[in-house]
Amino acid sequence: MAEDKTILELYRNGEQNQAFNLLVREYGEKLYWHIRTLVLDHDDANDLLQNTYVKAWNSLETFREDAKLYTWLYRIATNEVFTFLNRKKIINFLSISRNEATLERQLAADPNFNGDKVQMSIQKAVAKLPPKQKVVFNLRYWQEMKYEDMAEVLDSSAGSLKASYHHAYQKVVEYIKKDFDMDN
Structure with a gap:
Protein backbone atom coordinates (compact mmCIF):
# COMPACT_ATOMS: atom_id res chain seq x y z
CA MET A 1 0.00 0.00 0.00
CA ARG A 98 -21.71 -12.31 32.74
CA ASN A 99 -24.88 -13.97 31.53
CA GLU A 100 -26.80 -13.49 28.31
CA ALA A 101 -29.27 -11.03 29.82
CA THR A 102 -26.39 -8.81 30.96
CA LEU A 103 -24.87 -8.90 27.48
CA GLU A 104 -28.22 -8.03 25.90
CA ARG A 105 -28.69 -5.11 28.31
CA GLN A 106 -25.17 -3.89 27.60
CA LEU A 107 -25.74 -3.95 23.84
CA ALA A 108 -29.17 -2.33 24.09
CA ALA A 109 -27.86 0.44 26.38
CA ASP A 110 -24.80 1.13 24.24
CA PRO A 111 -25.37 4.39 22.32
CA ASN A 112 -22.92 3.19 19.64
CA PHE A 113 -24.92 0.02 18.95
CA ASN A 114 -27.76 0.70 16.56
CA GLY A 115 -28.48 -2.85 15.52
CA ASP A 116 -31.77 -4.60 15.21
CA LYS A 117 -32.75 -7.94 16.77
CA VAL A 118 -30.84 -9.90 14.10
CA GLN A 119 -27.65 -7.92 14.69
CA MET A 120 -28.05 -8.32 18.43
CA SER A 121 -28.53 -12.06 17.98
CA ILE A 122 -25.37 -12.26 15.85
CA GLN A 123 -23.41 -10.30 18.47
CA LYS A 124 -24.67 -12.56 21.27
CA ALA A 125 -23.78 -15.65 19.23
CA VAL A 126 -20.30 -14.36 18.44
CA ALA A 127 -19.75 -13.49 22.11
CA LYS A 128 -20.26 -17.18 22.95
CA LEU A 129 -17.57 -18.37 20.53
CA PRO A 130 -14.13 -19.41 21.78
CA PRO A 131 -11.65 -16.51 21.46
CA LYS A 132 -9.88 -17.72 18.30
CA GLN A 133 -13.15 -18.52 16.50
CA LYS A 134 -14.48 -15.13 17.58
CA VAL A 135 -11.50 -13.36 16.00
CA VAL A 136 -11.64 -15.47 12.83
CA PHE A 137 -15.39 -14.90 12.47
CA ASN A 138 -15.06 -11.16 12.97
CA LEU A 139 -12.13 -10.75 10.60
CA ARG A 140 -13.89 -12.69 7.86
CA TYR A 141 -17.55 -11.75 8.39
CA TRP A 142 -17.36 -8.12 9.50
CA GLN A 143 -13.97 -7.02 8.16
CA GLU A 144 -14.14 -9.17 4.99
CA MET A 145 -10.43 -9.91 5.34
CA LYS A 146 -8.87 -12.42 2.94
CA TYR A 147 -7.79 -15.74 4.46
CA GLU A 148 -4.20 -15.10 3.39
CA ASP A 149 -4.13 -11.81 5.30
CA MET A 150 -5.83 -13.45 8.28
CA ALA A 151 -3.09 -16.10 8.22
CA GLU A 152 -0.50 -13.32 8.61
CA VAL A 153 -2.43 -11.66 11.42
CA LEU A 154 -3.06 -14.87 13.36
CA ASP A 155 0.14 -16.73 12.43
CA SER A 156 -1.84 -19.66 11.09
CA SER A 157 -2.54 -21.35 7.78
CA ALA A 158 -5.34 -20.18 5.51
CA GLY A 159 -6.74 -23.74 5.49
CA SER A 160 -7.07 -23.94 9.26
CA LEU A 161 -8.66 -20.49 9.33
CA LYS A 162 -11.22 -21.56 6.72
CA ALA A 163 -12.10 -24.53 8.90
CA SER A 164 -12.27 -22.35 12.01
CA TYR A 165 -14.51 -19.86 10.23
CA HIS A 166 -16.78 -22.66 9.02
CA HIS A 167 -17.17 -24.00 12.58
CA ALA A 168 -17.78 -20.52 13.96
CA TYR A 169 -20.29 -19.74 11.24
CA GLN A 170 -22.21 -22.96 11.96
CA LYS A 171 -22.34 -22.13 15.67
CA VAL A 172 -23.60 -18.61 14.95
CA VAL A 173 -26.29 -19.93 12.60
CA GLU A 174 -27.42 -22.50 15.18
CA TYR A 175 -27.60 -19.84 17.88
CA ILE A 176 -29.63 -17.52 15.67
CA LYS A 177 -32.02 -20.35 14.75
CA LYS A 178 -32.58 -21.05 18.44
CA ASP A 179 -32.85 -17.35 19.26
CA PHE A 180 -35.55 -16.92 16.64
CA ASP A 181 -37.00 -20.35 17.39
CA MET A 182 -36.67 -21.31 13.72
CA ASP A 183 -36.36 -25.04 14.33
CA ASN A 184 -39.95 -25.39 15.54
Missing part, protein backbone atom coordinates in the same frame (compact mmCIF):
# COMPACT_ATOMS: atom_id res chain seq x y z
CA ALA A 2 1.21 3.48 -0.85
CA GLU A 3 0.05 4.79 2.54
CA ASP A 4 2.23 2.21 4.32
CA LYS A 5 5.35 3.42 2.49
CA THR A 6 4.45 7.04 3.24
CA ILE A 7 3.93 6.30 6.95
CA LEU A 8 7.26 4.48 7.18
CA GLU A 9 9.13 7.17 5.21
CA LEU A 10 7.71 9.95 7.37
CA TYR A 11 8.64 8.01 10.51
CA ARG A 12 12.19 7.32 9.35
CA ASN A 13 12.67 10.93 8.23
CA GLY A 14 11.89 12.25 11.70
CA GLU A 15 8.37 13.41 10.90
CA GLN A 16 6.78 11.27 13.60
CA ASN A 17 3.73 13.46 14.19
CA GLN A 18 2.75 13.32 10.54
CA ALA A 19 3.45 9.59 10.41
CA PHE A 20 1.34 8.93 13.48
CA ASN A 21 -1.55 11.09 12.23
CA LEU A 22 -1.51 9.27 8.89
CA LEU A 23 -1.39 5.88 10.64
CA VAL A 24 -4.42 6.80 12.76
CA ARG A 25 -6.29 8.28 9.80
CA GLU A 26 -5.57 5.25 7.60
CA TYR A 27 -6.18 2.44 10.11
CA GLY A 28 -7.93 3.91 13.16
CA GLU A 29 -11.54 3.18 12.25
CA LYS A 30 -10.80 -0.30 10.87
CA LEU A 31 -8.80 -1.25 13.96
CA TYR A 32 -11.43 0.20 16.28
CA TRP A 33 -14.21 -1.88 14.73
CA HIS A 34 -12.04 -4.99 14.66
CA ILE A 35 -11.48 -4.60 18.39
CA ARG A 36 -15.02 -3.43 19.11
CA THR A 37 -16.67 -6.46 17.51
CA LEU A 38 -14.57 -8.68 19.77
CA VAL A 39 -14.96 -6.89 23.11
CA LEU A 40 -18.33 -5.18 22.45
CA ASP A 41 -17.79 -2.33 24.90
CA HIS A 42 -16.91 1.08 23.42
CA ASP A 43 -14.63 2.13 26.29
CA ASP A 44 -12.79 -1.20 26.32
CA ALA A 45 -12.33 -0.96 22.55
CA ASN A 46 -10.89 2.57 22.87
CA ASP A 47 -8.51 1.45 25.62
CA LEU A 48 -7.32 -1.51 23.56
CA LEU A 49 -6.95 0.68 20.48
CA GLN A 50 -4.74 3.05 22.49
CA ASN A 51 -2.66 0.08 23.69
CA THR A 52 -2.35 -1.08 20.09
CA TYR A 53 -1.12 2.34 18.96
CA VAL A 54 1.43 2.52 21.78
CA LYS A 55 2.81 -0.97 21.09
CA ALA A 56 2.89 -0.41 17.34
CA TRP A 57 4.52 2.98 17.68
CA ASN A 58 7.16 1.68 20.08
CA SER A 59 7.95 -1.18 17.67
CA LEU A 60 7.63 0.63 14.35
CA GLU A 61 11.39 1.02 14.17
CA THR A 62 11.78 -2.76 14.01
CA PHE A 63 8.90 -3.36 11.57
CA ARG A 64 9.98 -5.72 8.79
CA GLU A 65 8.61 -4.55 5.49
CA ASP A 66 8.12 -8.11 4.25
CA ALA A 67 4.73 -7.95 6.01
CA LYS A 68 1.91 -5.52 5.32
CA LEU A 69 1.58 -2.75 7.85
CA TYR A 70 -2.15 -3.33 8.28
CA THR A 71 -1.75 -7.07 9.00
CA TRP A 72 0.99 -6.21 11.51
CA LEU A 73 -1.33 -3.70 13.20
CA TYR A 74 -4.20 -6.20 13.23
CA ARG A 75 -1.91 -8.77 14.83
CA ILE A 76 -0.97 -6.34 17.60
CA ALA A 77 -4.64 -5.42 18.11
CA THR A 78 -5.68 -9.08 18.13
CA ASN A 79 -3.02 -9.94 20.70
CA GLU A 80 -4.23 -7.05 22.85
CA VAL A 81 -7.79 -8.40 22.60
CA PHE A 82 -6.69 -11.94 23.52
CA THR A 83 -4.82 -10.63 26.56
CA PHE A 84 -7.83 -8.54 27.57
CA LEU A 85 -10.31 -11.40 27.10
CA ASN A 86 -8.13 -13.82 29.04
CA ARG A 87 -7.80 -11.31 31.88
CA LYS A 88 -11.54 -10.67 31.78
CA LYS A 89 -12.29 -14.40 31.78
CA ILE A 90 -10.28 -14.79 34.98
CA ILE A 91 -12.03 -11.81 36.57
CA ASN A 92 -15.44 -13.14 35.53
CA PHE A 93 -14.56 -16.57 36.85
CA LEU A 94 -13.59 -15.11 40.20
CA SER A 95 -16.66 -12.87 40.36
CA ILE A 96 -20.13 -13.36 38.98
CA SER A 97 -19.90 -14.36 35.33
Whole structure:
Protein backbone atom coordinates (compact mmCIF):
# COMPACT_ATOMS: atom_id res chain seq x y z
CA MET A 1 0.00 0.00 0.00
CA ALA A 2 1.21 3.48 -0.85
CA GLU A 3 0.05 4.79 2.54
CA ASP A 4 2.23 2.21 4.32
CA LYS A 5 5.35 3.42 2.49
CA THR A 6 4.45 7.04 3.24
CA ILE A 7 3.93 6.30 6.95
CA LEU A 8 7.26 4.48 7.18
CA GLU A 9 9.13 7.17 5.21
CA LEU A 10 7.71 9.95 7.37
CA TYR A 11 8.64 8.01 10.51
CA ARG A 12 12.19 7.32 9.35
CA ASN A 13 12.67 10.93 8.23
CA GLY A 14 11.89 12.25 11.70
CA GLU A 15 8.37 13.41 10.90
CA GLN A 16 6.78 11.27 13.60
CA ASN A 17 3.73 13.46 14.19
CA GLN A 18 2.75 13.32 10.54
CA ALA A 19 3.45 9.59 10.41
CA PHE A 20 1.34 8.93 13.48
CA ASN A 21 -1.55 11.09 12.23
CA LEU A 22 -1.51 9.27 8.89
CA LEU A 23 -1.39 5.88 10.64
CA VAL A 24 -4.42 6.80 12.76
CA ARG A 25 -6.29 8.28 9.80
CA GLU A 26 -5.57 5.25 7.60
CA TYR A 27 -6.18 2.44 10.11
CA GLY A 28 -7.93 3.91 13.16
CA GLU A 29 -11.54 3.18 12.25
CA LYS A 30 -10.80 -0.30 10.87
CA LEU A 31 -8.80 -1.25 13.96
CA TYR A 32 -11.43 0.20 16.28
CA TRP A 33 -14.21 -1.88 14.73
CA HIS A 34 -12.04 -4.99 14.66
CA ILE A 35 -11.48 -4.60 18.39
CA ARG A 36 -15.02 -3.43 19.11
CA THR A 37 -16.67 -6.46 17.51
CA LEU A 38 -14.57 -8.68 19.77
CA VAL A 39 -14.96 -6.89 23.11
CA LEU A 40 -18.33 -5.18 22.45
CA ASP A 41 -17.79 -2.33 24.90
CA HIS A 42 -16.91 1.08 23.42
CA ASP A 43 -14.63 2.13 26.29
CA ASP A 44 -12.79 -1.20 26.32
CA ALA A 45 -12.33 -0.96 22.55
CA ASN A 46 -10.89 2.57 22.87
CA ASP A 47 -8.51 1.45 25.62
CA LEU A 48 -7.32 -1.51 23.56
CA LEU A 49 -6.95 0.68 20.48
CA GLN A 50 -4.74 3.05 22.49
CA ASN A 51 -2.66 0.08 23.69
CA THR A 52 -2.35 -1.08 20.09
CA TYR A 53 -1.12 2.34 18.96
CA VAL A 54 1.43 2.52 21.78
CA LYS A 55 2.81 -0.97 21.09
CA ALA A 56 2.89 -0.41 17.34
CA TRP A 57 4.52 2.98 17.68
CA ASN A 58 7.16 1.68 20.08
CA SER A 59 7.95 -1.18 17.67
CA LEU A 60 7.63 0.63 14.35
CA GLU A 61 11.39 1.02 14.17
CA THR A 62 11.78 -2.76 14.01
CA PHE A 63 8.90 -3.36 11.57
CA ARG A 64 9.98 -5.72 8.79
CA GLU A 65 8.61 -4.55 5.49
CA ASP A 66 8.12 -8.11 4.25
CA ALA A 67 4.73 -7.95 6.01
CA LYS A 68 1.91 -5.52 5.32
CA LEU A 69 1.58 -2.75 7.85
CA TYR A 70 -2.15 -3.33 8.28
CA THR A 71 -1.75 -7.07 9.00
CA TRP A 72 0.99 -6.21 11.51
CA LEU A 73 -1.33 -3.70 13.20
CA TYR A 74 -4.20 -6.20 13.23
CA ARG A 75 -1.91 -8.77 14.83
CA ILE A 76 -0.97 -6.34 17.60
CA ALA A 77 -4.64 -5.42 18.11
CA THR A 78 -5.68 -9.08 18.13
CA ASN A 79 -3.02 -9.94 20.70
CA GLU A 80 -4.23 -7.05 22.85
CA VAL A 81 -7.79 -8.40 22.60
CA PHE A 82 -6.69 -11.94 23.52
CA THR A 83 -4.82 -10.63 26.56
CA PHE A 84 -7.83 -8.54 27.57
CA LEU A 85 -10.31 -11.40 27.10
CA ASN A 86 -8.13 -13.82 29.04
CA ARG A 87 -7.80 -11.31 31.88
CA LYS A 88 -11.54 -10.67 31.78
CA LYS A 89 -12.29 -14.40 31.78
CA ILE A 90 -10.28 -14.79 34.98
CA ILE A 91 -12.03 -11.81 36.57
CA ASN A 92 -15.44 -13.14 35.53
CA PHE A 93 -14.56 -16.57 36.85
CA LEU A 94 -13.59 -15.11 40.20
CA SER A 95 -16.66 -12.87 40.36
CA ILE A 96 -20.13 -13.36 38.98
CA SER A 97 -19.90 -14.36 35.33
CA ARG A 98 -21.71 -12.31 32.74
CA ASN A 99 -24.88 -13.97 31.53
CA GLU A 100 -26.80 -13.49 28.31
CA ALA A 101 -29.27 -11.03 29.82
CA THR A 102 -26.39 -8.81 30.96
CA LEU A 103 -24.87 -8.90 27.48
CA GLU A 104 -28.22 -8.03 25.90
CA ARG A 105 -28.69 -5.11 28.31
CA GLN A 106 -25.17 -3.89 27.60
CA LEU A 107 -25.74 -3.95 23.84
CA ALA A 108 -29.17 -2.33 24.09
CA ALA A 109 -27.86 0.44 26.38
CA ASP A 110 -24.80 1.13 24.24
CA PRO A 111 -25.37 4.39 22.32
CA ASN A 112 -22.92 3.19 19.64
CA PHE A 113 -24.92 0.02 18.95
CA ASN A 114 -27.76 0.70 16.56
CA GLY A 115 -28.48 -2.85 15.52
CA ASP A 116 -31.77 -4.60 15.21
CA LYS A 117 -32.75 -7.94 16.77
CA VAL A 118 -30.84 -9.90 14.10
CA GLN A 119 -27.65 -7.92 14.69
CA MET A 120 -28.05 -8.32 18.43
CA SER A 121 -28.53 -12.06 17.98
CA ILE A 122 -25.37 -12.26 15.85
CA GLN A 123 -23.41 -10.30 18.47
CA LYS A 124 -24.67 -12.56 21.27
CA ALA A 125 -23.78 -15.65 19.23
CA VAL A 126 -20.30 -14.36 18.44
CA ALA A 127 -19.75 -13.49 22.11
CA LYS A 128 -20.26 -17.18 22.95
CA LEU A 129 -17.57 -18.37 20.53
CA PRO A 130 -14.13 -19.41 21.78
CA PRO A 131 -11.65 -16.51 21.46
CA LYS A 132 -9.88 -17.72 18.30
CA GLN A 133 -13.15 -18.52 16.50
CA LYS A 134 -14.48 -15.13 17.58
CA VAL A 135 -11.50 -13.36 16.00
CA VAL A 136 -11.64 -15.47 12.83
CA PHE A 137 -15.39 -14.90 12.47
CA ASN A 138 -15.06 -11.16 12.97
CA LEU A 139 -12.13 -10.75 10.60
CA ARG A 140 -13.89 -12.69 7.86
CA TYR A 141 -17.55 -11.75 8.39
CA TRP A 142 -17.36 -8.12 9.50
CA GLN A 143 -13.97 -7.02 8.16
CA GLU A 144 -14.14 -9.17 4.99
CA MET A 145 -10.43 -9.91 5.34
CA LYS A 146 -8.87 -12.42 2.94
CA TYR A 147 -7.79 -15.74 4.46
CA GLU A 148 -4.20 -15.10 3.39
CA ASP A 149 -4.13 -11.81 5.30
CA MET A 150 -5.83 -13.45 8.28
CA ALA A 151 -3.09 -16.10 8.22
CA GLU A 152 -0.50 -13.32 8.61
CA VAL A 153 -2.43 -11.66 11.42
CA LEU A 154 -3.06 -14.87 13.36
CA ASP A 155 0.14 -16.73 12.43
CA SER A 156 -1.84 -19.66 11.09
CA SER A 157 -2.54 -21.35 7.78
CA ALA A 158 -5.34 -20.18 5.51
CA GLY A 159 -6.74 -23.74 5.49
CA SER A 160 -7.07 -23.94 9.26
CA LEU A 161 -8.66 -20.49 9.33
CA LYS A 162 -11.22 -21.56 6.72
CA ALA A 163 -12.10 -24.53 8.90
CA SER A 164 -12.27 -22.35 12.01
CA TYR A 165 -14.51 -19.86 10.23
CA HIS A 166 -16.78 -22.66 9.02
CA HIS A 167 -17.17 -24.00 12.58
CA ALA A 168 -17.78 -20.52 13.96
CA TYR A 169 -20.29 -19.74 11.24
CA GLN A 170 -22.21 -22.96 11.96
CA LYS A 171 -22.34 -22.13 15.67
CA VAL A 172 -23.60 -18.61 14.95
CA VAL A 173 -26.29 -19.93 12.60
CA GLU A 174 -27.42 -22.50 15.18
CA TYR A 175 -27.60 -19.84 17.88
CA ILE A 176 -29.63 -17.52 15.67
CA LYS A 177 -32.02 -20.35 14.75
CA LYS A 178 -32.58 -21.05 18.44
CA ASP A 179 -32.85 -17.35 19.26
CA PHE A 180 -35.55 -16.92 16.64
CA ASP A 181 -37.00 -20.35 17.39
CA MET A 182 -36.67 -21.31 13.72
CA ASP A 183 -36.36 -25.04 14.33
CA ASN A 184 -39.95 -25.39 15.54
